[in-house]
Amino acid sequence: MAPLSVCTLIRSSVLVVFLWSKCSYCAVPTSEEKYAHLESKIAQLEARLDHFENVIKVKDHQHDILVENVSQLQLALHHERQTSSKLVTSINVNDRSNQLAVERTVARTCQEAILADSSLNSGMYWIDPDGQGYGDAPIYVYCDMSKGTTSISHDTESAMDVGNCADAGCYSRAVNYNATQRQMSALADLSVECHQSIKYECSQAPFELDGIKYSWWNDKNGNEKYFWAGMNTDVHTCQCGIDGNCVEASTKCNCDSAAAALQVDDGVVSDKLVLPVTQLNFGGTQNAAAVHTLGRFECSGKETVSGRPRSCLDLWRIGHILSGLHSVMGTNMVQSVYCNLTKIPSDAGFQTEIGYIDVKSSPTYFYVQKNLNFDATNTPIPFEISKLNVGNAMDLASGKFTAPRAGTYYFSFTGLASFPATGSTKVYLVVQLLLNGAAVGMGSTDEANTINSQLTPISLHSTLRLNSGDQIWLEINEISLGAQLYDKANWQSTHFTGWILEEELVNSL
Numbered sequence: 333m334a335p336l337s338v339c340t341l342i343r344s345s346v347l348v349v350f351l352w353s354k355c356s357y358c359a360v361p362t363s364e365e366k367y368a369h370l371e372s373k374i375a376q377l378e379a380r381l382d383h384f385e386n387v388i389k390v391k392d393h394q395h396d397i398l399v400e401n402v403s404q405l406q407l408a409l410h411h412e413r414q415t416s417s418k419l420v421t422s423i424n425v426n427d428r429s430n431q432l433a434v435e436r437t438v439a440r441t442c443q444e445a446i447l448a449d450s451s452l453n454s455g456m457y458w459i460d461p462d463g464q465g466y467g468d469a470p471i472y473v474y475c476d477m478s479k480g481t482t483s484i485s486h487d488t489e490s491a492m493d494v495g496n497c498a499d500a501g502c503y504s505r506a507v508n509y510n511a512t513q514r515q516m517s518a519l520a521d522l523s524v525e526c527h528q529s530i531k532y533e534c535s536q537a538p539f540e541l542d543g544i545k546y547s548w549w550n551d552k553n554g555n556e557k558y559f560w561a562g563m564n565t566d567v568h569t570c571q572c573g574i575d576g577n578c579v580e581a582s583t584k585c586n587c588d589s590a591a592a593a594l595q596v597d598d599g600v601v602s603d604k605l606v607l608p609v610t611q612l613n614f615g616g617t618q619n620a621a622a623v624h625t626l627g628r629f630e631c632s633g634k635e636t637v638s639g640r641p642r643s644c645l646d647l648w649r650i651g652h653i654l655s656g657l658h659s660v661m662g663t664n665m666v667q668s669v670y671c672n673l674t675k676i677p678s679d680a681g682f683q684t685e686i687g688y689i690d691v692k693s694s695p696t697y698f699y700v701q702k703n704l705n706f707d708a709t710n711t712p713i714p715f716e717i718s719k720l721n722v723g724n725a726m727d728l729a730s731g732k733f734t735a736p737r738a739g740t741y742y743f744s745f746t747g748l749a750s751f752p753a754t755g756s757t758k759v760y761l762v763v764q765l766l767l768n769g770a771a772v773g774m775g776s777t778d779e780a781n782t783i784n785s786q787l788t789p790i791s792l793h794s795t796l797r798l799n800s801g802d803q804i805w806l807e808i809n810e811i812s813l814g815a816q817l818y819d820k821a822n823w824q825s826t827h828f829t830g831w832i833l834e835e836e837l838v839n840s841l
């Protein structure tokens with residue numbers, strides 16, 4: 333409501349009140365009394381009018397603020413819309429067969445963004461390497477979509493003069509990135525390669541001279557590094573040192589030259605495990621000219637998982653986001669690991685080993701018996717009764733077990749030797765376990781002064797690592813005259829049982 337119309341309204345109501353009050357006093361008071369009364373009435377009304385005018389002023393001011401606030405909000409909303417249209421949308425992680433790969437709305441890297449939407453143009457984008465909704469807030473980076481490169485800016489990109497100072501590391505500059513260390517570590521873990529260029533323009537400003545290390549940089553963990561190109565994490569060198577073409581053959585860097593001429597060492601550090609550079613330190617520049625230029629931290633490619641995932645790192649790289657117990661392919665067997673996928677791979681507790689999972693590609697176990705005597709030597713002992721033969725690895729007629737898969741197997745044999753009556757002459761029965769024809773174990777019994785049909789037990793147990801196709805069987809190796817491996821129908825005293833204890837799944841798959 334406009335202030336003017338409110339005033340008019342109030343003024344007209346004053347008139348009404350005035351007329352009405354005149355009428356109600358017409359019978360009694362004197363005109364002086366009336367006048368005094370009316371004056372006080374008018375004073376009251378004027379006070380009220382002032383009050384209303386003030387109220388209107390306040391309301392007007394509030395109205396102005398609201399209009400201002402609404403237009404500010406509209407501006408902010410418009411800005412937000414523009415920004416969010418630049419958020420990389422709908423990354424359905426590469427491996428579409430992976431059920432746990434939940435749709436993300438913000439890509440983890442520029443490479444993942446371009447893999448999900450090949451129509452994206454190079455430019456500034458929001459990405460979230462440590463996972464959307466986890467860890468640190470998304471970061472705003474430059475994506476070169478033609479190369480799939482993520483590029484993180486910092487406050488030390490322009491050429492900077494070191495100035496003059498004598499001591500080792502007397503000049504020092506911390507590098508502040510437009511991303512947290514956690515986001516950059518996650519980016520490196522997801523990328524095939526990361527690099528950062530370092531240029532040092534120098535004249536009599538050695539990195540190293542007479543064994544004194546004047547200059548170094550600090551890696552992401554704060555460790556001092558003395559290489560200015562490549563992946564040589566422990567040795568002082570520059571690109572010319574790697575290429576063997578430094579201005580002075582005896583040095584590893586052009587800047588290490590004693591000559592006064594202006595030199596340049598321009599290299600690319602490519603060890604993604606130690607990047608980015610967190611601090612630059614130079615010294616020995618008292619009579620020198622020295623300028624440093626540090627490139628952006630750049631990563632490209634997508635670290636792929638070939639074959640079956642072997643760790644939480646592989647699952648994370650594929651795009652799993654659900655923490656929990658996961659099965660991964662161990663060295664020989666399937667392993668159970670707890671993956672805390674709210675962490676990044678370099679965090680402690682990212683992967684916890686739980687144990688091995690007893691996975692067999694198919695079951696293998698048997699239990700066979702005999703129901704008749706046997707006394708042939710050097711002949712596989714056949715069996716007549718099969719209690720169990722799951723996997724059919726045991727062939728009863730030939731008595732041979734053929735390992736269907738590589739792994740560790742357990743076998744157990746017990747039987748009875750039956751001896752004739754004998755005096756002091758020893759009677760005996762020896763049973764051997766054979767692996768592909770070679771004896772790997774023996775069970776035997778012997779007696780003297782036996783009575784006819786005396787029975788004594790023989791037993792043999794074995795745990796063996798077998799390859800697929802290996803054969804196991806039992807033979808009587810030695811037997812004295814008249815002795816038997818004793819058995820008969822409904823007696824069943826000869827037992828041969830075996831099973832696969834642990835399968836080497838890697839070899840089966």
Ligand SMILES: *[C@@H]1O[C@H](CO)[C@@H](O)[C@H](O)[C@H]1NC(C)=O
Binds near residue numbers: 397398401
């Ligand atoms: C308008 O915005 C300012 C801050 O910009 C805030 O302090 C104020 O409370 C807002 N006023 C209203 C009426 O929303």
Ligand SMILES: *[C@@H]1O[C@H](CO)[C@@H](O)[C@H](O)[C@H]1NC(C)=O
Binds near residue numbers: 470471472473485510
């Ligand atoms: C740095 O990141 C912030 C958001 O975290 C963004 O607003 C800003 O534009 C970025 N600066 C540069 C130089 O990329």
Ligand SMILES: *[C@@H]1O[C@H](CO)[C@@H](O)[C@H](O)[C@H]1NC(C)=O
Binds near residue numbers: 672674675681
């Ligand atoms: C997973 O990691 C997060 C972040 O470090 C931690 O808060 C949480 O307790 C961890 N969960 C388990 C079950 O270890």
